[in-house]
Amino acid sequence: MNTQILFFFSALGAFNGLFLSLYFAFFVKNKSRATYFLAGLLFVISVRVTKSVFLTFYPGTSSTFVHIGLTACFLIGPFLYIYTRVTTRPEKMGKWIWLIHIIPIVIFMIIIGYYYPYRQYSHLWWRLPPRIFGTILLIQWTAYVVAAIYQIRGTLKKLFSKTEKLSTLDFWLLNIVAGGFLIWLAYNTTMYTSYIVGALSFSFTFYITVIIWFLKRRKEALSFLSLPTKYGNRKISDDKVHSMKESLAVLFEQEAIYVNPDLKLLDVANALEVPSHSLSQYLNDNVGMSFSNFINQYRIAAAEEMLKSNNVLTLAAIGNECGFRSNSSFYAAFKKIKGVTPAQYKKSL
Known part of the structure; x- marks a missing residue:
């Protein structure tokens, strides 16, 4: 019974994350570039969590599916960084610049999947050196999380300022980055806890974020997600x-x-x-x-x-x-x- 409950709660966050990513990508009103990157972030996190859930409760899960989950894990940091950058400084992110952060990772993982299948080389994905792939993932993910935090430095200053107040978008960015950091922390401390803690952390972070947002901004619509493009190209000089x-x-x-x-x-x-x-x-x-x-x-x-x-x-x-x-x-x-x-x-x- 305890195993079933654990599976339910860890999988529930992944399912709702996938659902929400589809909602942001196809159904939310006033979509913008930032909205699509948020959808991408939720999607790769959900795929990564789904991989963890099935690998924990169904060890015989397909090696290909596990590798897709690892690829998604490599993409969490880039999508978090891209979303924060497009949201805070859209003029600094060219139309196709984001591909520089995504394409090399996809190519790298295709090559790794061909030459080093997960089932035969799973030990290379452990987090501690000299387990090369796990170490690369840890360094890459950490660098992108730090970069995302740097992108919202203005919002962090407002958070501790006595004169400036957080806007709706500031509050949302803090939730997204804090959630991304907590998921990073959970997955990178599993050697001291349990592998399924990462999946549970996403479910916990997902619902806490939704509840906090609902309580604080229950009268506002999700249109805040598109604030960076509210005025389109009519930027004031x-x-x-x-x-x-x-x-x-x-x-x-x-x-x-x-x-x-x-x-x-x-x-x-x-x-x-x-x-x-x-x-x-x-x-x-x-x-x-x-x-x-x-x-x-x-x-x-x-x-x-x-x-x-x-x-x-x-x-x-x-x-x-x-x-x-x-x-x-x-x-x-x-x-x-x-x-x-x-x-x-x-x-x-």
């Missing part, structure tokens, strides 16, 4: 980005335009003398937040200063002075940004 950044600083930091509770995106765009869609694009692509979150950031910063220095006005009055139309909206925005209510913050002072 560097000069225009610099100009809007300086003009917004004047409007919000010097003129405090945010104190107007009726302030709208169109109002700010008119003040900047730019189309509203250009302003929206700038905020999404270059600042990483929506217009409402952008203005609320300034309003909360102003409210924070007033809470520190003003002992006359009530909390509701402070919210009103900073541009909030109602006390409830002030409390909700303050808690979202600072993690506590205005009253709790005032009390902590």
